[in-house]
Amino acid sequence: MVTVTVARQHTKSANERRTRRNRGEDEEGEELSTSRASNSAAIDAFGDYAVTQVPKDQLKSPFGLFLVFTGVLVCIAVIWGGGSLGNSLSFKGMAVATVVGSLILGVIGFLTAAIGGYTRASTYVILRHPFGRIGSMFAGAAVSGIACGIGWFFIQSWLFATVLQTIVGEVLGHVPFWASAPVAAFWGAMLMTISAAYGYKGIAFLSYLAVPLFLIALGGGSYAAITEAGGFGAALKAQPAGTMTLSAAVTAVVGMYVAGATITPDISRYSEKPKDGAWAWFWQVVLLQPVLMLAGGTLTLLTPASDVAKAMAHLGIGLGALVLIVFGQWTTNDNNLYNGALAFANTFRAKKVRVTITMGFIGAILASMTAAGVFGADPFIAFLTQLGRFLPPIAGVLIADFYVYRPLLKGVSDPYQRYTFGPGTEYARYNAAGIVAWIVAGWLSPHLGGITALNSIFLGFAVYLGVAVVADILKVPMRFGTYTESSDGF
């Protein structure tokens, strides 16, 4: 009996110590120096704090986080996405759809990013709690490692090369060897790999440089393209060629970026204050996504095309058009690789930089072969779209577990205490509630009608809570096996 009591006290004090470490406090409750907080937690053996918490002296300013999130958002695909809205909606309809869709994304991303801010851990490390340790390996590798790190990375690299070939052809009058799509796909992908290989620092460095340039080029280019196509007055009166319901348009806006809203902790783990990253996400998506999409949509309303970069090249803003393509794709695609490498680093015991370079090289080869016409991109896009259904439910499960299940049903009101990490932390090998909710939501969401991406988040949320609560009431175990975190955080 005495032994049990002592053991319990020992466990309790160990948990308290771990909670203090999470907050960055020492035994007396004072602020620890950052390095001490991190060193006492886990050794960063894999680089870029891939499987450990970010130490406090490495946390970044809200402006930096804002620029990094903006770098992820701004790319040609978002402008084209806006262009597809312009085929079927009036200017007013587009404005409403993009603002509503962006607000929804802002709220989802805010909630997930705040979890990253409190835990200072990546999405896949956080998943160790609601999915179990082995569950987090599979879920992270499937939806982020394979989908973002390899799949979307090579598709975006291929897209970069085809657009670059067109624009360079417009500007120079011919396509030099370096700008031919197969060659550009390879060097473009390797360029993106370099910044991703440096981890958060590489991505942030590029964002500080490129995001203002991108926004200047987009602002100047869109104004020029829209003015030459008839102006904003004409755009307000223009009628679209097709029709689309507002809910379908909101679906399109949300669906386009819901994956980004799900994995915000990968960036927000660097927040100085827990909600810095959450607000940085919210404001960049609410302020900038509508602008980007409206730029493409307005151009489509006025002309048959939504290609701002091509219009810029026509109007003699060639350098701006090149910046739009190169930096737009670069700042977005290096994040795909960064997220994928973080997910794989949680799955395989390997240095993150090696994972990044390997994935980047594979992506470069695939993009180059696609650009050379060895195989088409469509089958891959179809596969990635199917796989993409399984990413948003992760946000639903995380939100349910962190904001509802643990504080309201388990009584863990302190957000710092809801998820703890560090050497010796014991996770379940599998948490069936999270895995079941994830698979059911991903599988059912397209069959329910409405906004598929939102369906999957709500389903993930509801199924997780339902399963976890019923299991608690019936005393059915949901957590199977035990996995103890090693000194290097794996």
Add this chain to the structure above:
Amino acid sequence: MTDQTGQAEGLKWFRSNLHVWAFLLGAFAVVIAQFADKPRSAGLYSIIALGPVLGGLVTLVRYRRSDGTPRSIGKIVVECGWVCFSFGLGYLMMLPSRYYAVQGGVAALLILDAVALVAVGGYTLYKLGRLGLSLTP
């Protein structure tokens, strides 16, 4: 890596002057842009100048709210340096365009202003990097 005293010494000039340079170079660009013969060029180059102008003002406010340690001051200075550097490059990117072209004298002054912004920003980042401060604060 320079120690905290060395960092504080090295930051002194930037702490006192960088935001002033950012503001003045931005304001100068706004004035010059008004002489552009095309209203759209005047508009674009004035809007780009808002970057360094606001950057200078926000930096001043952030200094007053910071705890005054070399690390926190360094973060603010680095971000102001980035604003100067990237907005200066923004001018150099748009000035050669046909659509936003400006006449010779105005173009020359705007190019000088842009080069000054890039130089001030680049020098700041170089020096602070040498002091061991993170360029991605």
